[in-house]
Amino acid sequence: MELRMEHLTKKYGEKIALRDFSYTFTPGIYGILGANGAGKSTLMNLITDNVKRNEGQILWNGTDILKLGKGFRALLGYMPQQQGMYNDFSARAFLRYMAEVKEIPKKQAREQIEELLDVVNLKADAHKKVGGFSGGMRQRVLLAQALLGDPQILILDEPTAGLDPKERLRLRQYISDLAQNRIVFLTTHIVSDIESIARDVLLMKNGQLVKHGTPESLIAECNGKDLEDVYMTYLGGS
Numbered sequence: 001m002e003l004r005m006e007h008l009t010k011k012y013g014e015k016i017a018l019r020d021f022s023y024t025f026t027p028g029i030y031g032i033l034g035a036n037g038a039g040k041s042t043l044m045n046l047i048t049d050n051v052k053r054n055e056g057q058i059l060w061n062g063t064d065i066l067k068l069g070k071g072f073r074a075l076l077g078y079m080p081q082q083q084g085m086y087n088d089f090s091a092r093a094f095l096r097y098m099a100e101v102k103e104i105p106k107k108q109a110r111e112q113i114e115e116l117l118d119v120v121n122l123k124a125d126a127h128k129k130v131g132g133f134s135g136g137m138r139q140r141v142l143l144a145q146a147l148l149g150d151p152q153i154l155i156l157d158e159p160t161a162g163l164d165p166k167e168r169l170r171l172r173q174y175i176s177d178l179a180q181n182r183i184v185f186l187t188t189h190i191v192s193d194i195e196s197i198a199r200d201v202l203l204m205k206n207g208q209l210v211k212h213g214t215p216e217s218l219i220a221e222c223n224g225k226d227l228e229d230v231y232m233t234y235l236g237g238s
């Protein structure tokens with residue numbers, strides 16, 4: 001299982017949102033760190049083919065994902081940074097709807113949805129309309145949605161935004177458990193979200209990958225005590 005990116009570039013007009021990005025991902029959690037505007041969401045949107053690349057390739061086990069099309073998209077679970085929800089739907093109904101969109105068989109979907117509602121700690125509120133949910137509760141519904149269909153590639157764009165510390169910790173633990181035999185992308189600017197769970201950390205700045213490595217190697221290399229020091233060393237000026 002390998003997702004390889006080669007010389008990926010994305011421009012918006014004159015603005016280069018992602019510049020010559022190359023990396024090979026195999027199962028594990030990848031923490032993508034960077035300040036606002038660093039290009040994190042752009043990278044995620046290129047994997048999901050929500051935006052068109054200008055240059056480069058994304059290869060899934062050697063084949064370009066654009067060639068694989070729907071077959072590749074079926075492997076993806078995506079929690080976008082911003083997403084509208086149908087406010088009149090209950091959490092459960094929203095998940096059922098998303099399962100239909102993903103063409104998951106009904107019986108399987110029903111089981112998965114109950115399991116996921118449990119995981120994101122929303123079982124008690126699952127019958128309530130998401131329009132009345134708090135930001136953190138909405139976030140958890142969106143995470144559950146991304147996990148439908150047991151995706152091999154999971155893209156979580158700032159999944160912990162708006163979560164309280166207790167839910168953040170729960171989520172971190174859960175994501176860590178999920179990463180067996182799955183490629184997980186987790187973008188954040190909160191280093192503690194990924195410190196203990198990321199296999200590799202990718203530091204991005206102005207659309208470029210400026211540094212990457214295991215948390216331990218990065219910390220050692222900058223003589224720091226934690227990832228916070230790594231962030232400040234390589235991204236502190238941004």
Ligand SMILES: Nc1ncnc2c1ncn2[C@@H]1O[C@H](COP(=O)(O)OP(=O)(O)OP(=O)(O)O)[C@@H](O)[C@H]1O
Nearest residue numbers: 012015017034035036037038039040041042043081
């Ligand atoms: N649809 C768009 N049109 C024009 N410019 C865009 C668009 N999307 C992103 N950009 C620009 O591309 C750059 C990278 O943006 P991106 O959203 O990838 O950053 P990010 O690292 O996800 O930031 P954040 O932490 O704020 O989510 C920014 O300069 C942004 O202004």
Ligand SMILES: [Mg+2]
Nearest residue numbers: 040041042081
């Ligand atoms: Mg973003």
